[in-house]
Amino acid sequence: MDDSRIDSSELKGLAPAGAGLPRGRALLLRYAAFPLLKRLVSFERALSHFEKEGRRAAALCEGLSRERLFGRVMVPPLFGLEENSRYYSPAMVLMHLLIVGQALRERIPRLSRGERPDKEVRIEEYKPYTDIPEDIVKRYRRFVEGFRLTLLENLDDIHAPHRYEHPWFGPLNPKEWIEPISKIPITGNDPQRVR
Numbered sequence: 001m002d003d004s005r006i007d008s009s010e011l012k013g014l015a016p017a018g019a020g021l022p023r024g025r026a027l028l029l030r031y032a033a034f035p036l037l038k039r040l041v042s043f044e045r046a047l048s049h050f051e052k053e054g055r056r057a058a059a060l061c062e063g064l065s066r067e068r069l070f071g072r073v074m075v076p077p078l079f080g081l082e083e084n085s086r087y088y089s090p091a092m093v094l095m096h097l098l099i100v101g102q103a104l105r106e107r108i109p110r111l112s113r114g115e116r117p118d119k120e121v122r123i124e125e126y127k128p129y130t131d132i133p134e135d136i137v138k139r140y141r142r143f144v145e146g147f148r149l150t151l152l153e154n155l156d157d158i159h160a161p162h163r164y165e166h167p168w169f170g171p172l173n174p175k176e177w178i179e180p181i182s183k184i185p186i187t188g189n190d191p192q193r194v195r
Contacts, residue, residue, distance in 0.1 A: 003072060004095070004132045008087040012074065015083040018124030025079060026168060034169045037179055043158050046178045047148055054144030057097065061090045061137045070132070082123065094140040095128035101143060104177060107164070109154035112174040114162050123167055 009016045020026060041049075061069060072089045075081075088096070103126070107117050133139060155174070163171035169180060 004070065004089065004092050005129055007127070007129050008072075008084050011072075012087045014087060016124070017082075017084045017127045017129070018122060019082065019084060020123065021080070021082060021168065029080060030169055034180070038176055041179055043175045043178060047151075050178065051144060051148060054097070054101075054140070054147070057094060058137055058141040058144065061094060061140075064090060066134075069137070084127070088128065091132045091136045092128040094136050095130065095132045096126065098136075098140050098143055099126050099128065101147060105147060105151055108151060108158075108174045108177050109156070111162050111164055111177065112156040112158055112160050114156075114160060116162065117164055120165060121167055 003011075007017055008014045021029065068090070070089050070091045072087050072092070074087050077083070077086065085096070110117060158173075158175040160174055163173050164177070166172050166177070166180070169176075
């Protein structure tokens with residue numbers, strides 16, 4: 001069985017997928033850090049940061065051997081990283097970002113048109129515990145390069161009053177949904193750490 005299909009909790013005894021952040025961190029993020037981010041970061045800036053960090057993640061992974069790209073490493077606890085996500089390979093990080101990004105590319109435009117997404121977001125459904133294609137770096141880079149255009153072509157009103165619940169940040173409008181992914185800390189499972 002491919003190692004990426006096994007939940008980190010089974011391999012390293014970490015908390016199960018979807019367990020969330022420690023209560024203090026979760027409260028600080030939801031009621032202090034994220035509200036501040038919403039006020040200070042424009043949609044354009046968040047989108048640009050997402051692209052920049054996505055390109056950086058792909059570039060860091062391009063030079064890795066297959067063994068390093070698909071080999072898991074344990075990273076130290078990070079403030080906004082769920083414990084279950086601490087034991088990933090660089091390929092798993094890219095797969096997770098791809099899964100989340102594809103969902104948002106579909107969800108944000110729907111919300112901007114006043115359509116409510118079909119089901120609630122459950123963190124554990126966005127984990128990369130699946131077969132990861134050998135060309136994950138190329139797929140992820142292609143996704144990042146096309147994200148802005150695809151998103152913007154399908155957007156209506158980014159400030160639409162329609163909200164959809166994020167499990168950590170509460171109800172978000174279309175603009176607010178882009179902000180958490182613009183701040184994903186690539187350094188948490190930074191491929192440079194496994195070179």
